[in-house]
C-alpha cells in the first residue's frame with residue numbers, strides 16, 4: 001500500500017513536470033530543432049544523436065525531451081507497426097513514420113494530456129497519416145496482445161516507479177520476434193539516498209537503475225538478446241544538459257540547480273538497449 005502511494009506520488013510529479021515543460025515550450029523548454037547548433041541550445045540534440053538531415057523541415061513545435069535517437073538504430077521495415085512509450089512531442093514518431101511508410105503504423109503512448117495534444121498537432125503538421133497517440137500508462141498499456149513489431153522509447157522507462165510492469169507489458173504487446181530499441185538513462189554506483197528527490201526523478205536521474213539491473217529487468221520479462229549497444233556518461237559539463245535541457249526546462253522551478261546537479265556527475269549515463277521477444 002505504501003509502495004502504491006509512493007508510485008502515485010512520483011507519477012503525479014512526473015506528469016506535472018512534463019505538462020509544464022510542453023506548455024512552456026517556445027518560452028524556455030525543449031531545444032529548438034530548427035537552429036541545430038551543437039555549441040548552444042542544440043547541444044543536447046547533437047549529443048542525443050539526431051542529425052541535421054533528420055530534423056530538416058520539421059514543424060516548429062516539435063522538440064525532444066529524449067536522451068538518444070532510438071529510431072536511428074532500429075531496423076524498422078516498411079509496413080511494420082511501431083509503438084513509442086512516452087512519445088512526448090512526437091519527434092521519434094515522425095521519424096518512425098517515414099521508415100514504416102504508408103503501409104505501416106506508428107502509435108504513441110503518453111500519460112500527460114498536454115503532451116498528447118501537442119503530439120497530435122505535430123503529427124498532423126508533419127503530414128503523418130499513419131499515426132495515432134493513445135492516452136495511458138506504460139505500466140498498463142492500452143494496446144492489444146501481439147499488436148506491435150517494434151517498441152521504441154526515448155528517456156522514459158527511467159521515470160517509471162514500476163519498471164517490472166513496463167517490461168512485462170512491452171513483452172505482452174510485441175509479436176513473437178518483435179524487437180525493442182530504447183534510449184534511456186542508467187546509473188553508476190548512485191547512492192540510495194540520492195533517489196528521494198522528486199525533481200531529480202522528473203529530470204531522468206533519480207528513478208534510473210544500473211545497467212545490470214536494466215538488462216535483468218528485460219531478461220526477467222522474457223526478452224532475449226538483451227544488449228547495451230551504446231553508452232555516454234554524463235560528466236559535470238553535460239549533466240545539466242540532461243536534467244534541465246532535455247528532461248527539463250531551463251529556468252523552471254522544478255529543475256535542479258548546479259549545486260544539486262553536481263553530485264550526479266559521472267553517476268549517470270545514457271544507453272541504447274536492444275532486445276527481442278523470442
Ligand SMILES: C[S@@+](CC[C@H](N)C(=O)[O-])C[C@H]1O[C@@H](n2cnc3c(N)ncnc32)[C@H](O)[C@@H]1O
Pocket residue numbers: 014015018063064065066067085086087088089090091092109110111112115136137138139153154155156159160204246247
Ligand atoms: C523525458 S520525456 C521524453 C519524451 C519523448 N520520448 C522525447 O524523446 O522527447 C518523458 C515522457 O514520458 C511520459 N511518461 C512518463 N512516465 C510515463 C508513464 N508511466 N506512462 C506513459 N507516459 C509516461 C511523459 O509524459 C513525457 O511525455
